[in-house]
Amino acid sequence: MTTTRRVALIRRPTGQATPDCFEVGDVELCPLEPGEVRVAVEFISVDAGTRTMLRGEGFHMQVGIGETIRAGGVGRIIESTADDWEVGQAVIGGLGAQTVSTLPASEIRRVDDTLGPLSLHLGVLGGSTGVTAWIGVREVAKPGPGDDFVVSAAAGAVGSIAGQIAKRDGARVIGIAGGAHKTTHLVETLGFDAAIDYKNDDVNAKLRELCPDGVTVFYDNVGGPILDAVLDNLAMRARVVICGALSQYDDMDNVTGPSMYLRLAERQSCMEGFAYFHFPQSFRPATEELAEWVADGSIVLPETVLEGIDRYPEALQFMFEGGNTGKLLVSTMR
Numbered sequence: 001m002t003t004t005r006r007v008a009l010i011r012r013p014t015g016q017a018t019p020d021c022f023e024v025g026d027v028e029l030c031p032l033e034p035g036e037v038r039v040a041v042e043f044i045s046v047d048a049g050t051r052t053m054l055r056g057e058g059f060h061m062q063v064g065i066g067e068t069i070r071a072g073g074v075g076r077i078i079e080s081t082a083d084d085w086e087v088g089q090a091v092i093g094g095l096g097a098q099t100v101s102t103l104p105a106s107e108i109r110r111v112d113d114t115l116g117p118l119s120l121h122l123g124v125l126g127g128s129t130g131v132t133a134w135i136g137v138r139e140v141a142k143p144g145p146g147d148d149f150v151v152s153a154a155a156g157a158v159g160s161i162a163g164q165i166a167k168r169d170g171a172r173v174i175g176i177a178g179g180a181h182k183t184t185h186l187v188e189t190l191g192f193d194a195a196i197d198y199k200n201d202d203v204n205a206k207l208r209e210l211c212p213d214g215v216t217v218f219y220d221n222v223g224g225p226i227l228d229a230v231l232d233n234l235a236m237r238a239r240v241v242i243c244g245a246l247s248q249y250d251d252m253d254n255v256t257g258p259s260m261y262l263r264l265a266e267r268q269s270c271m272e273g274f275a276y277f278h279f280p281q282s283f284r285p286a287t288e289e290l291a292e293w294v295a296d297g298s299i300v301l302p303e304t305v306l307e308g309i310d311r312y313p314e315a316l317q318f319m320f321e322g323g324n325t326g327k328l329l330v331s332t333m334r
């Protein structure tokens with residue numbers, strides 16, 4: 001009998017999603033139904049948005065008590081009753097936080113395993129990572145030469161790619177991240193023009209110094225005080241793009257909205273939010289262009305990998321405390 005080792009939600013977090021909210025255990029699997037596949041999961045994507053799925057109600061798909069944590073994953077088919085889906089095929093889909101996933105073949109997609117490690121399809125080429133950044137920059141923010149483009153959570157998965165695309169498109173790019181090791185990484189490895197360490201710098205003062213004529217485009221992943229500091233430093237006719245607000249996800253009943261939003265009126269500026277699934281027509285061009293940049297080595301996204309499914313319960317806390325640089329993944333290897 002095949003088993004899966006899975007991570008279930010046993011308690012809804014109040015505040016941070018700490019390891020005691022989860023239980024890892026082995027579950028026996030039933031024989032496949034017609035049209036199903038069984039996938040040996042290799043990498044599980046850890047996404048900030050997962051925190052909002054643990055609430056019991058809200059915007060994203062929710063996880064019930066006792067249910068497997070929803071997560072994107074990549075792996076290979078180990079058993080199939082579906083026509084045209086062969087054992088060994090590399091696939092991506094909502095495989096969940098577990099070692100073996102059983103699901104209808106209609107819910108997975110083939111991935112090209114010649115492009116690099118399978119984890120690439122959750123990182124640079126992933127819907128909730130590289131593709132989100134591409135859509136946020138190309139379809140919403142639309143930076144170009146002459147723009148001072150500021151991005152928050154800049155050393156994380158989405159922020160790293162968003163900043164690199166804006167730089168390719170001709171903007172001057174400034175990243176905001178926590179810690180000197182991250183600001184050094186943004187400038188020296190990712191090629192950003194400057195970086196602000198929000199844990200040690202006065203963000204407002206630094207923005208005034210680095211962007212004396214004001215920020216023309218802000219790609220925001222965190223909300224809270226950082227959003228306020230950037231709003232306070234907007235140029236005339238600036239664009240603020242809300243990709244996420246992860247500083248608010250631990251307490252969504254008490255979201256702190258921006259107190260500086262009247263700067264939008266003063267500076268004739270606009271604020272626009274988006275979710276990547278609003279732009280299905282962009283998935284293909286985004287993935288193709290990102291794959292070109294991966295192939296020619298002109299885009300960089302480091303991975304932080306927690307080894308073993310038993311480490312998934314600590315993954316969200318690790319992320320929200322800034323443990324990751326680049327894409328955070330859990331591998332199913334021990």
Ligand SMILES: NC(=O)c1ccc[n+]([C@@H]2O[C@H](COP(=O)([O-])OP(=O)(O)OC[C@H]3O[C@@H](n4cnc5c(N)ncnc54)[C@H](OP(=O)(O)O)[C@@H]3O)[C@@H](O)[C@H]2O)c1
Pocket residue numbers: 046047048049128129132153154155156157158159176177178179182221222226242243244245246247274275276277319320321322323324325326327328
């Ligand atoms: N709109 C969409 O369709 C869409 C799709 C996917 C993701 N997103 C959003 O994209 C954002 C990034 O998600 P991700 O999965 O790529 O995560 P990530 O950026 O890889 O990781 C989160 C990072 O945020 C920083 N952080 C944590 N708490 C913070 C706080 N209170 N203030 C400032 N920074 C904080 C941490 O780095 P530091 O060390 O710098 O603190 C951490 O490494 C999230 O807001 C997510 O919801 C949106």
